[in-house]
Amino acid sequence: QVQLVESGGGLVQAGGSLRLSCAASGRTFSSYIMGWFRQAPGKEREFVAAIRWSGGSTLYADSVKGRLTISRDNAKNTAYLQMNSLKPEDTAVYYCAADRSSSFRIRGAFYDYWGQGTQVTVSS
DSSP states (O other): OEEEEEEOOEEEETTOOEEEEEEEEESOOTTOEEEEEEEOTTSOOEEEEEEETTTOOEEEOGGGTTTEEEEEETTTTEEEEEEOSOOGGGOEEEEEEEEOOSSOOOOGGGOOEEOOOEEEEEEO
C-alpha cells in the first residue's frame, strides 16, 4: 500500500506562487500515475494535473495550463505542483493521488491512494 502526504499549501495573494509537494512511501510501482486534484467549498473534486512516474509525460486541465506545472523526483519519491500566477478561483483543498495505471485517467474514482489534502487560499 502507498501512503501520500501533501505539503506546501498556504495563503497567497493573487498573482503569487506556491509549490505543493506530495511525498510517497510504502509500496510503489514505476507504472503509477500521480495526479493532483482540488476541491473548492461546495464544489466537486476536479482534476488538475497528472504525471506518469516512468517517463514523466504530463496531462493538465485546461484551466491550469501555462500556470501550474507538475513534476516528480524519482529518487525522492515525491511529486510536485508548481503553481504560478495564482487566481482566487484556484482556492481549494489540493490532494495528490496515485493510480496504478500506465494510462492517464482524470476521474478520481480510478485513483487508488489519496493524501490528506493541503489548503491553498488565494486572496484578491
